[in-house]
Amino acid sequence: MLRHFFSNQLYLGLAQAGIAALAAMLVVVLARRRxxxxxxxxxxAMLRGMVQIIAVGSVLLLLLRAPLWTSAFLLVGMMVAAGxxxxxxxxxxxxxFQVSTWAIACGAGSVIALMTWLGVIDTALTxxxxxxxxxxxxxxxxxxxxxxxxxxxxxAHAGEIESALALGAEPVxxxxxxxxxxxxxxxxxxxxxxxxxxxxxxxxxxxxxxLSGARPIYAAVYQFVVLAMIFAxxxxxxxxxxxxxxxxxxxxxxxxxxxxxx
Amino acid sequence: xxxxxxxxxxxxxAEHLSRVVTGKVLVExxxxxxxxxxxxxxxxxxxxxxxxxxxxxxRLDEPTxxxxxxxxxxxxxxxxxxxxxxxxxxxxxxxxxxxxxxDNLRFGPLQRGEILTNDAVERLLSRVGLKGYSxxxxxxxxxxxxxxxxxxxxxxxxxxxxxLDEPTxALDEASKREVEALIGGIVSEQGLTCIIVTHDTAQAxxxxxxxxxxxxxxxxxxxxVKEVLRA
Numbered sequence: 233m234l235r236h237f238f239s240n241q242l243y244l245g246l247a248q249a250g251i252a253a254l255a256a257m258l259v260v261v262l263a264r265r266r267x268x269x270x271x272x273x274x275x276x277a278m279l280r281g282m283v284q285i286i287a288v289g290s291v292l293l294l295l296l297r298a299p300l301w302t303s304a305f306l307l308v309g310m311m312v313a314a315g316x317x318x319x320x321x322x323x324x325x326x327x328x329f330q331v332s333t334w335a336i337a338c339g340a341g342s343v344i345a346l347m348t349w350l351g352v353i354d355t356a357l358t359x360x361x362x363x364x365x366x367x368x369x370x371x372x373x374x375x376x377x378x379x380x381x382x383x384x385x386x387x388a389h390a391g392e393i394e395s396a397l398a399l400g401a402e403p404v405x406x407x408x409x410x411x412x413x414x415x416x417x418x419x420x421x422x423x424x425x426x427x428x429x430x431x432x433x434x435x436x437x438x439x440x441x442x443l444s445g446a447r448p449i450y451a452a453v454y455q456f457v458v459l460a461m462i463f464a465x466x467x468x469x470x471x472x473x474x475x476x477x478x479x480x481x482x483x484x485x486x487x488x489x490x491x492x493x494x
Numbered sequence: 495x496x497x498x499x500x501x502x503x504x505x506x507x508a509e510h511l512s513r514v515v516t517g518k519v520l521v522e523x524x525x526x527x528x529x530x531x532x533x534x535x536x537x538x539x540x541x542x543x544x545x546x547x548x549x550x551x552x553r554l555d556e557p558t559x560x561x562x563x564x565x566x567x568x569x570x571x572x573x574x575x576x577x578x579x580x581x582x583x584x585x586x587x588x589x590x591x592x593x594x595x596x597d598n599l600r601f602g603p604l605q606r607g608e609i610l611t612n613d614a615v616e617r618l619l620s621r622v623g624l625k626g627y628s629x630x631x632x633x634x635x636x637x638x639x640x641x642x643x644x645x646x647x648x649x650x651x652x653x654x655x656x657x658l659d660e661p662t663x664a665l666d667e668a669s670k671r672e673v674e675a676l677i678g679g680i681v682s683e684q685g686l687t688c689i690i691v692t693h694d695t696a697q698a699x700x701x702x703x704x705x706x707x708x709x710x711x712x713x714x715x716x717x718x719v720k721e722v723l724r725a
Contacts, residue, residue: 391585391587391589392589392591394554394585394589395585395589395591395644396591396601397554397574397578398552398554398578398582398583398585398648399578399579399582399601399602399605399647399648399651400575400576400578400579400602400605400606400651401575401601401605402575402605405605483556485553485556485570485574486574486575487553487554487555487556487574488554
Protein backbone atom coordinates (compact mmCIF):
# COMPACT_ATOMS: atom_id res chain seq x y z
CA MET A 233 0.00 0.00 0.00
CA LEU A 234 2.81 2.38 0.91
CA ARG A 235 4.28 2.09 -2.59
CA HIS A 236 1.24 3.93 -3.96
CA PHE A 237 2.12 6.95 -1.85
CA PHE A 238 5.92 7.00 -2.10
CA SER A 239 7.81 6.75 -5.36
CA ASN A 240 11.11 7.87 -3.76
CA GLN A 241 12.86 4.85 -2.14
CA LEU A 242 14.26 6.90 0.76
CA TYR A 243 10.84 8.27 1.72
CA LEU A 244 9.35 4.78 1.33
CA GLY A 245 12.01 3.38 3.68
CA LEU A 246 11.36 6.08 6.28
CA ALA A 247 7.60 5.42 6.12
CA GLN A 248 8.19 1.66 6.50
CA ALA A 249 10.50 2.30 9.47
CA GLY A 250 7.87 4.54 11.07
CA ILE A 251 5.14 1.89 10.75
CA ALA A 252 7.42 -0.89 12.07
CA ALA A 253 8.38 1.34 15.02
CA LEU A 254 4.70 2.01 15.69
CA ALA A 255 4.06 -1.76 15.86
CA ALA A 256 6.93 -2.08 18.34
CA MET A 257 5.58 0.81 20.44
CA LEU A 258 2.15 -0.83 20.45
CA VAL A 259 3.73 -3.77 22.28
CA VAL A 260 5.33 -1.33 24.72
CA VAL A 261 1.88 0.19 25.38
CA LEU A 262 0.40 -3.29 25.95
CA ALA A 263 3.25 -4.09 28.34
CA ARG A 264 2.62 -0.82 30.19
CA ARG A 265 -1.01 -1.85 30.75
CA ARG A 266 0.34 -4.93 32.53
CA UNK A 267 2.59 -2.77 34.70
CA UNK A 268 5.80 -3.47 32.76
CA UNK A 269 7.55 -0.21 31.90
CA UNK A 270 9.75 -0.44 28.82
CA UNK A 271 8.79 2.93 27.31
CA UNK A 272 12.00 4.90 27.63
CA UNK A 273 14.30 1.91 27.09
CA UNK A 274 12.44 0.80 23.93
CA UNK A 275 12.16 4.30 22.51
CA UNK A 276 15.82 5.12 23.10
CA ALA A 277 16.89 1.71 21.72
CA MET A 278 14.85 2.20 18.52
CA LEU A 279 16.05 5.75 17.95
CA ARG A 280 19.65 4.74 18.63
CA GLY A 281 19.35 1.69 16.37
CA MET A 282 17.88 3.76 13.53
CA VAL A 283 20.51 6.49 13.76
CA GLN A 284 23.34 3.98 14.11
CA ILE A 285 22.32 1.82 11.14
CA ILE A 286 21.90 4.87 8.91
CA ALA A 287 25.33 6.09 10.03
CA VAL A 288 26.90 2.70 9.33
CA GLY A 289 25.16 2.53 5.93
CA SER A 290 26.62 5.92 5.06
CA VAL A 291 30.09 4.85 6.27
CA LEU A 292 29.88 1.64 4.21
CA LEU A 293 29.02 3.73 1.19
CA LEU A 294 32.15 5.78 1.76
CA LEU A 295 34.32 2.75 2.46
CA LEU A 296 33.39 0.68 -0.59
CA ARG A 297 36.85 1.18 -2.01
CA ALA A 298 38.70 1.25 1.32
CA PRO A 299 41.57 -1.18 2.10
CA LEU A 300 41.06 -4.45 4.07
CA TRP A 301 42.41 -3.08 7.36
CA THR A 302 39.43 -0.72 7.47
CA SER A 303 37.18 -3.78 7.92
CA ALA A 304 39.24 -4.95 10.89
CA PHE A 305 39.05 -1.46 12.40
CA LEU A 306 35.26 -1.36 12.01
CA LEU A 307 34.78 -4.88 13.40
CA VAL A 308 36.94 -4.17 16.46
CA GLY A 309 34.87 -1.03 17.10
CA MET A 310 31.69 -3.10 16.84
CA MET A 311 33.04 -5.66 19.31
CA VAL A 312 33.82 -2.96 21.90
CA ALA A 313 30.35 -1.44 21.42
CA ALA A 314 28.80 -4.92 21.72
CA GLY A 315 30.78 -5.52 24.93
CA UNK A 316 29.49 -2.27 26.41
CA UNK A 317 25.88 -3.00 25.40
CA UNK A 318 25.69 -6.56 26.67
CA UNK A 319 27.80 -5.78 29.75
CA UNK A 320 25.02 -3.48 30.92
CA UNK A 321 22.78 -6.55 31.30
CA UNK A 322 25.03 -7.75 34.09
CA UNK A 323 24.21 -5.01 36.58
CA UNK A 324 26.19 -5.37 39.79
CA UNK A 325 28.65 -7.90 38.39
CA UNK A 326 32.20 -6.55 38.62
CA UNK A 327 34.10 -6.22 35.35
CA UNK A 328 31.08 -7.04 33.15
CA PHE A 329 32.29 -4.74 30.34
CA GLN A 330 35.77 -6.26 30.21
CA VAL A 331 34.37 -9.79 30.42
CA SER A 332 31.83 -9.11 27.66
CA THR A 333 34.36 -7.44 25.36
CA TRP A 334 36.92 -10.21 25.81
CA ALA A 335 34.26 -12.89 25.34
CA ILE A 336 32.89 -11.30 22.14
CA ALA A 337 36.42 -10.71 20.84
CA CYS A 338 37.34 -14.35 21.50
CA GLY A 339 34.03 -15.77 20.25
CA ALA A 340 33.03 -13.63 17.28
CA GLY A 341 36.56 -12.35 16.57
CA SER A 342 38.16 -15.76 16.29
CA VAL A 343 35.34 -17.18 14.13
CA ILE A 344 35.48 -14.15 11.79
CA ALA A 345 39.27 -14.38 11.52
CA LEU A 346 39.30 -18.13 10.94
CA MET A 347 36.44 -18.12 8.43
CA THR A 348 37.95 -15.19 6.52
CA TRP A 349 41.33 -16.93 6.39
CA LEU A 350 39.68 -20.16 5.17
CA GLY A 351 37.70 -18.25 2.52
CA VAL A 352 34.25 -18.90 3.96
CA ILE A 353 33.78 -15.14 4.39
CA ASP A 354 34.77 -12.99 1.44
CA THR A 355 37.49 -10.44 2.23
CA ALA A 356 35.64 -7.64 0.38
CA LEU A 357 34.57 -4.96 2.85
CA THR A 358 30.96 -5.16 1.64
CA UNK A 359 30.87 -8.83 2.59
CA UNK A 360 33.22 -9.02 5.59
CA UNK A 361 31.68 -6.15 7.56
CA UNK A 362 27.97 -7.13 7.23
CA UNK A 363 28.63 -10.85 7.86
CA UNK A 364 31.05 -10.04 10.67
CA UNK A 365 28.54 -7.68 12.22
CA UNK A 366 25.93 -10.45 12.17
CA UNK A 367 28.26 -12.70 14.13
CA UNK A 368 29.12 -9.91 16.57
CA UNK A 369 25.48 -8.91 17.09
CA UNK A 370 24.44 -12.49 17.80
CA UNK A 371 27.43 -13.01 20.09
CA UNK A 372 26.38 -9.83 21.92
CA UNK A 373 22.83 -11.12 22.43
CA UNK A 374 24.07 -14.51 23.59
CA UNK A 375 26.48 -12.85 25.99
CA UNK A 376 23.72 -10.63 27.39
CA UNK A 377 21.46 -13.68 27.89
CA UNK A 378 24.26 -15.65 29.57
CA UNK A 379 25.23 -12.85 31.97
CA UNK A 380 21.64 -11.96 32.74
CA UNK A 381 20.73 -15.58 33.50
CA UNK A 382 23.89 -16.09 35.56
CA UNK A 383 23.19 -12.97 37.60
CA UNK A 384 19.58 -14.02 38.28
CA UNK A 385 20.59 -17.56 39.22
CA UNK A 386 23.35 -16.40 41.57
CA UNK A 387 21.00 -13.94 43.28
CA ALA A 388 18.28 -16.59 43.59
CA HIS A 389 20.69 -19.23 44.91
CA ALA A 390 23.04 -17.16 47.08
CA GLY A 391 22.15 -19.40 50.05
CA GLU A 392 23.13 -22.59 48.20
CA ILE A 393 26.34 -21.00 46.91
CA GLU A 394 27.38 -19.84 50.38
CA SER A 395 26.45 -23.24 51.83
CA ALA A 396 28.81 -24.84 49.32
CA LEU A 397 31.55 -22.33 50.24
CA ALA A 398 30.93 -23.00 53.94
CA LEU A 399 31.46 -26.71 53.26
CA GLY A 400 34.88 -25.98 51.77
CA ALA A 401 33.99 -25.80 48.06
CA GLU A 402 36.04 -23.76 45.59
CA PRO A 403 34.08 -20.71 44.36
CA VAL A 404 34.12 -22.16 40.85
CA UNK A 405 32.55 -25.41 42.11
CA UNK A 406 29.92 -23.53 44.11
CA UNK A 407 28.55 -21.78 41.00
CA UNK A 408 29.11 -24.63 38.50
CA UNK A 409 25.38 -25.52 38.13
CA UNK A 410 24.52 -21.87 37.37
CA UNK A 411 27.37 -21.48 34.86
CA UNK A 412 26.08 -24.54 33.01
CA UNK A 413 22.45 -23.35 33.10
CA UNK A 414 23.44 -19.88 31.82
CA UNK A 415 25.48 -21.34 28.99
CA UNK A 416 22.67 -23.65 27.92
CA UNK A 417 19.97 -20.96 28.15
CA UNK A 418 22.01 -18.42 26.20
CA UNK A 419 22.33 -20.77 23.23
CA UNK A 420 18.62 -21.53 22.88
CA UNK A 421 18.02 -18.76 20.26
CA UNK A 422 21.05 -19.82 18.17
CA UNK A 423 20.05 -23.50 18.24
CA UNK A 424 16.40 -22.71 17.45
CA UNK A 425 17.46 -20.48 14.53
CA UNK A 426 19.35 -23.35 12.89
CA UNK A 427 16.61 -25.85 13.74
CA UNK A 428 13.85 -23.73 12.22
CA UNK A 429 15.84 -22.49 9.21
CA UNK A 430 13.72 -22.53 6.08
CA UNK A 431 10.63 -23.76 7.96
CA UNK A 432 9.83 -20.93 10.31
CA UNK A 433 11.95 -18.24 8.72
CA UNK A 434 13.91 -17.34 5.60
CA UNK A 435 16.56 -14.92 6.79
CA UNK A 436 17.22 -11.57 5.15
CA UNK A 437 20.69 -12.48 3.95
CA UNK A 438 19.32 -15.22 1.71
CA UNK A 439 16.61 -12.90 0.39
CA UNK A 440 19.27 -10.26 -0.31
CA UNK A 441 21.49 -12.74 -2.15
CA UNK A 442 18.56 -13.87 -4.29
CA LEU A 443 17.71 -10.26 -5.12
CA SER A 444 21.32 -9.58 -6.10
CA GLY A 445 21.29 -12.50 -8.54
CA ALA A 446 22.89 -15.39 -6.60
CA ARG A 447 21.83 -18.93 -7.41
CA PRO A 448 19.03 -20.02 -5.02
CA ILE A 449 20.84 -23.19 -3.85
CA TYR A 450 24.05 -21.28 -3.14
CA ALA A 451 22.07 -18.58 -1.31
CA ALA A 452 20.36 -21.29 0.77
CA VAL A 453 23.61 -23.10 1.59
CA TYR A 454 25.36 -19.84 2.44
CA GLN A 455 22.52 -18.96 4.80
CA PHE A 456 23.20 -22.21 6.64
CA VAL A 457 26.91 -21.33 6.66
CA VAL A 458 26.13 -17.98 8.30
CA LEU A 459 23.90 -19.56 10.94
CA ALA A 460 26.50 -22.22 11.71
CA MET A 461 29.09 -19.44 12.11
CA ILE A 462 26.67 -17.53 14.35
CA PHE A 463 26.27 -20.64 16.49
CA ALA A 464 30.05 -21.09 16.73
CA UNK A 465 30.66 -17.43 17.56
CA UNK A 466 27.79 -17.29 20.08
CA UNK A 467 28.72 -20.56 21.74
CA UNK A 468 32.35 -19.58 22.12
CA UNK A 469 31.36 -16.13 23.41
CA UNK A 470 29.02 -17.61 26.02
CA UNK A 471 31.62 -20.16 27.06
CA UNK A 472 34.33 -17.53 27.55
CA UNK A 473 31.94 -15.07 29.17
CA UNK A 474 30.58 -17.52 31.77
CA UNK A 475 34.06 -18.85 32.52
CA UNK A 476 35.41 -15.33 33.08
CA UNK A 477 32.48 -13.94 35.07
CA UNK A 478 32.21 -16.91 37.46
CA UNK A 479 35.40 -15.90 39.28
CA UNK A 480 34.68 -12.17 39.22
CA UNK A 481 31.74 -12.44 41.61
CA UNK A 482 34.01 -13.60 44.44
CA UNK A 483 36.56 -11.67 46.46
CA UNK A 484 40.13 -12.91 46.83
CA UNK A 485 39.02 -14.40 50.18
CA UNK A 486 36.38 -16.45 48.30
CA UNK A 487 33.40 -14.42 49.50
CA UNK A 488 30.34 -14.03 47.30
CA UNK A 489 30.00 -10.35 46.34
CA UNK A 490 26.78 -10.58 44.33
CA UNK A 491 24.02 -10.90 46.92
CA UNK A 492 20.34 -9.97 47.11
CA UNK A 493 19.91 -6.50 48.57
CA UNK A 494 23.59 -5.58 48.19
CA UNK B 495 34.90 -17.92 78.03
CA UNK B 496 36.13 -19.96 81.03
CA UNK B 497 39.01 -18.09 82.66
CA UNK B 498 40.22 -21.10 84.67
CA UNK B 499 41.44 -22.95 81.59
CA UNK B 500 44.78 -22.33 79.90
CA UNK B 501 45.17 -20.34 76.68
CA UNK B 502 46.25 -23.60 74.95
CA UNK B 503 42.65 -24.72 74.97
CA UNK B 504 41.43 -21.58 73.16
CA UNK B 505 40.08 -22.72 69.83
CA UNK B 506 38.73 -19.43 68.56
CA UNK B 507 39.40 -15.84 69.55
CA ALA B 508 37.69 -12.83 67.96
CA GLU B 509 39.66 -9.64 68.46
CA HIS B 510 38.08 -6.19 68.00
CA LEU B 511 36.00 -7.54 65.15
CA SER B 512 33.99 -4.92 63.23
CA ARG B 513 32.12 -4.72 59.97
CA VAL B 514 30.73 -1.52 58.48
CA VAL B 515 28.90 -1.57 55.13
CA THR B 516 28.22 1.75 53.37
CA GLY B 517 28.29 3.59 56.68
CA LYS B 518 26.04 1.08 58.48
CA VAL B 519 27.64 -0.62 61.48
CA LEU B 520 26.78 -4.33 61.48
CA VAL B 521 29.34 -5.54 64.03
CA GLU B 522 31.35 -3.23 66.29
CA UNK B 523 34.49 -4.05 68.25
CA UNK B 524 33.53 -7.60 69.25
CA UNK B 525 36.12 -9.46 71.33
CA UNK B 526 35.64 -12.90 72.89
CA UNK B 527 37.26 -16.30 73.02
CA UNK B 528 36.01 -19.85 73.01
CA UNK B 529 37.72 -22.92 74.45
CA UNK B 530 37.54 -26.55 73.43
CA UNK B 531 34.18 -28.10 74.24
CA UNK B 532 32.48 -24.83 75.19
CA UNK B 533 29.03 -23.93 73.91
CA UNK B 534 28.45 -20.21 73.45
CA UNK B 535 25.09 -18.63 72.65
CA UNK B 536 25.00 -15.30 70.83
CA UNK B 537 21.72 -13.74 71.77
CA UNK B 538 20.02 -10.56 70.67
CA UNK B 539 16.98 -9.14 68.92
CA UNK B 540 16.47 -9.39 65.14
CA UNK B 541 18.86 -7.15 63.23
CA UNK B 542 21.25 -6.82 66.16
CA UNK B 543 24.19 -8.25 64.18
CA UNK B 544 24.24 -11.86 65.46
CA UNK B 545 24.23 -13.50 62.03
CA UNK B 546 26.63 -10.86 60.68
CA UNK B 547 29.05 -11.80 63.46
CA UNK B 548 28.75 -15.50 62.62
CA UNK B 549 29.42 -14.76 58.93
CA UNK B 550 32.58 -12.91 59.96
CA UNK B 551 33.75 -15.88 62.04
CA UNK B 552 33.33 -18.17 59.01
CA ARG B 553 34.84 -15.43 56.78
CA LEU B 554 31.85 -15.43 54.46
CA ASP B 555 32.13 -11.66 54.94
CA GLU B 556 35.30 -9.67 55.51
CA PRO B 557 35.82 -7.69 58.73
CA THR B 558 36.51 -3.99 58.16
CA UNK B 559 38.75 -4.14 61.23
CA UNK B 560 39.90 -6.73 63.75
CA UNK B 561 40.47 -10.40 63.11
CA UNK B 562 39.84 -13.92 64.35
CA UNK B 563 42.43 -16.39 65.62
CA UNK B 564 41.71 -20.07 65.05
CA UNK B 565 43.91 -22.28 67.24
CA UNK B 566 46.22 -19.28 67.61
CA UNK B 567 46.55 -18.53 63.89
CA UNK B 568 45.19 -15.34 62.36
CA UNK B 569 42.44 -16.63 60.08
CA UNK B 570 43.65 -14.42 57.23
CA UNK B 571 46.68 -16.74 57.11
CA UNK B 572 44.44 -19.81 56.67
CA UNK B 573 43.11 -20.73 53.21
CA UNK B 574 39.38 -19.84 53.21
CA UNK B 575 38.36 -23.38 52.23
CA UNK B 576 40.34 -24.91 55.11
CA UNK B 577 39.05 -22.30 57.55
CA UNK B 578 35.43 -23.01 56.58
CA UNK B 579 35.97 -26.74 56.91
CA UNK B 580 37.35 -26.18 60.41
CA UNK B 581 34.49 -23.89 61.43
CA UNK B 582 31.47 -25.80 60.10
CA UNK B 583 28.45 -23.60 59.60
CA UNK B 584 24.77 -24.55 59.69
CA UNK B 585 22.52 -21.87 58.25
CA UNK B 586 19.02 -20.82 59.26
CA UNK B 587 17.54 -22.50 56.16
CA UNK B 588 19.13 -25.82 55.21
CA UNK B 589 19.91 -24.99 51.50
CA UNK B 590 20.40 -28.62 50.50
CA UNK B 591 21.81 -29.35 47.04
CA UNK B 592 19.54 -31.15 44.55
CA UNK B 593 19.97 -34.93 44.75
CA UNK B 594 19.93 -37.48 47.53
CA UNK B 595 20.73 -37.15 51.22
CA UNK B 596 23.89 -39.16 50.56
CA ASP B 597 25.02 -36.74 47.81
CA ASN B 598 24.71 -33.88 50.28
CA LEU B 599 26.69 -35.67 52.98
CA ARG B 600 29.47 -36.54 50.54
CA PHE B 601 29.74 -32.99 49.19
CA GLY B 602 32.14 -31.51 51.78
CA PRO B 603 34.70 -34.35 51.91
CA LEU B 604 34.58 -34.58 48.09
CA GLN B 605 35.83 -30.98 47.86
CA ARG B 606 39.17 -32.19 49.28
CA GLY B 607 39.15 -35.38 47.22
CA GLU B 608 37.86 -37.65 50.00
CA ILE B 609 35.08 -40.12 49.37
CA LEU B 610 32.88 -40.82 52.36
CA THR B 611 32.28 -44.57 52.79
CA ASN B 612 28.74 -45.94 53.00
CA ASP B 613 29.40 -46.82 56.65
CA ALA B 614 30.46 -43.24 57.39
CA VAL B 615 27.29 -41.95 55.71
CA GLU B 616 25.13 -44.28 57.81
CA ARG B 617 26.98 -43.31 61.01
CA LEU B 618 26.38 -39.62 60.32
CA LEU B 619 22.73 -40.26 59.58
CA SER B 620 22.37 -42.27 62.81
CA ARG B 621 23.90 -39.34 64.73
CA VAL B 622 21.14 -37.06 63.45
CA GLY B 623 18.38 -39.65 63.80
CA LEU B 624 17.89 -40.27 60.09
CA LYS B 625 19.12 -43.85 59.73
CA GLY B 626 18.12 -45.35 56.38
CA TYR B 627 17.60 -41.96 54.69
CA SER B 628 20.74 -42.03 52.53
CA UNK B 629 19.03 -42.66 49.18
CA UNK B 630 16.10 -40.31 49.78
CA UNK B 631 15.72 -37.32 47.50
CA UNK B 632 16.15 -34.12 49.51
CA UNK B 633 13.12 -32.63 47.74
CA UNK B 634 10.92 -35.04 49.72
CA UNK B 635 12.21 -34.17 53.20
CA UNK B 636 10.30 -32.21 55.84
CA UNK B 637 11.80 -28.97 57.19
CA UNK B 638 13.08 -30.69 60.33
CA UNK B 639 14.59 -33.60 58.36
CA UNK B 640 16.26 -31.18 55.94
CA UNK B 641 17.83 -29.27 58.84
CA UNK B 642 19.09 -32.56 60.33
CA UNK B 643 20.67 -33.41 56.97
CA UNK B 644 22.25 -29.96 56.96
CA UNK B 645 23.77 -30.63 60.41
CA UNK B 646 25.01 -34.09 59.29
CA UNK B 647 26.47 -32.54 56.10
CA UNK B 648 28.47 -30.09 58.22
CA UNK B 649 29.59 -32.84 60.62
CA UNK B 650 30.81 -34.87 57.62
CA UNK B 651 33.65 -32.34 57.34
CA UNK B 652 34.81 -33.16 60.92
CA UNK B 653 34.87 -29.50 62.00
CA UNK B 654 36.76 -28.17 65.04
CA UNK B 655 33.72 -26.10 65.96
CA UNK B 656 30.11 -25.77 64.84
CA UNK B 657 28.63 -22.37 64.01
CA LEU B 658 24.84 -22.58 64.12
CA ASP B 659 22.89 -19.64 62.73
CA GLU B 660 19.37 -19.79 64.20
CA PRO B 661 19.07 -23.44 63.13
CA THR B 662 15.52 -23.84 64.44
CA UNK B 663 13.97 -20.46 63.63
CA ALA B 664 12.58 -21.56 60.24
CA LEU B 665 10.98 -24.72 61.69
CA ASP B 666 7.58 -25.54 63.18
CA GLU B 667 7.36 -26.25 66.93
CA ALA B 668 7.67 -30.06 66.66
CA SER B 669 10.66 -29.90 64.28
CA LYS B 670 12.21 -27.14 66.39
CA ARG B 671 12.20 -29.39 69.49
CA GLU B 672 13.64 -32.31 67.47
CA VAL B 673 16.51 -30.28 66.01
CA GLU B 674 17.25 -28.60 69.34
CA ALA B 675 17.42 -32.01 71.06
CA LEU B 676 19.72 -33.21 68.28
CA ILE B 677 22.10 -30.26 68.70
CA GLY B 678 22.02 -30.64 72.49
CA GLY B 679 22.86 -34.35 72.11
CA ILE B 680 25.73 -33.75 69.69
CA VAL B 681 27.40 -31.05 71.79
CA SER B 682 26.98 -32.83 75.14
CA GLU B 683 27.87 -36.37 74.02
CA GLN B 684 30.77 -35.47 71.76
CA GLY B 685 31.97 -32.35 73.52
CA LEU B 686 31.91 -30.42 70.25
CA THR B 687 32.78 -26.73 70.52
CA CYS B 688 29.82 -24.74 69.35
CA ILE B 689 28.50 -21.22 68.80
CA ILE B 690 24.76 -20.94 68.45
CA VAL B 691 23.07 -17.76 67.31
CA THR B 692 19.52 -17.44 68.57
CA HIS B 693 16.98 -14.80 69.48
CA ASP B 694 15.32 -17.35 71.81
CA THR B 695 16.83 -16.84 75.28
CA ALA B 696 15.20 -20.01 76.64
CA GLN B 697 16.85 -22.03 73.87
CA ALA B 698 20.17 -20.35 74.64
CA UNK B 699 19.82 -21.35 78.31
CA UNK B 700 18.99 -24.96 77.36
CA UNK B 701 21.90 -25.41 74.94
CA UNK B 702 24.75 -23.17 76.05
CA UNK B 703 26.91 -22.62 79.12
CA UNK B 704 28.09 -19.17 78.02
CA UNK B 705 26.36 -16.27 76.35
CA UNK B 706 27.02 -12.98 74.62
CA UNK B 707 24.19 -10.50 74.28
CA UNK B 708 24.50 -8.31 71.21
CA UNK B 709 22.64 -5.09 70.51
CA UNK B 710 23.28 -2.88 67.46
CA UNK B 711 26.40 -4.87 66.68
CA UNK B 712 28.06 -4.45 70.11
CA UNK B 713 28.43 -6.89 72.99
CA UNK B 714 26.37 -5.50 75.86
CA UNK B 715 26.74 -8.44 78.28
CA UNK B 716 28.78 -11.64 78.39
CA UNK B 717 29.49 -14.48 80.78
CA UNK B 718 27.82 -17.65 82.11
CA VAL B 719 24.47 -18.05 80.34
CA LYS B 720 22.31 -18.04 83.46
CA GLU B 721 23.87 -14.83 84.83
CA VAL B 722 23.82 -13.04 81.51
CA LEU B 723 20.25 -13.90 80.66
CA ARG B 724 19.00 -13.13 84.17
CA ALA B 725 20.41 -9.59 83.98
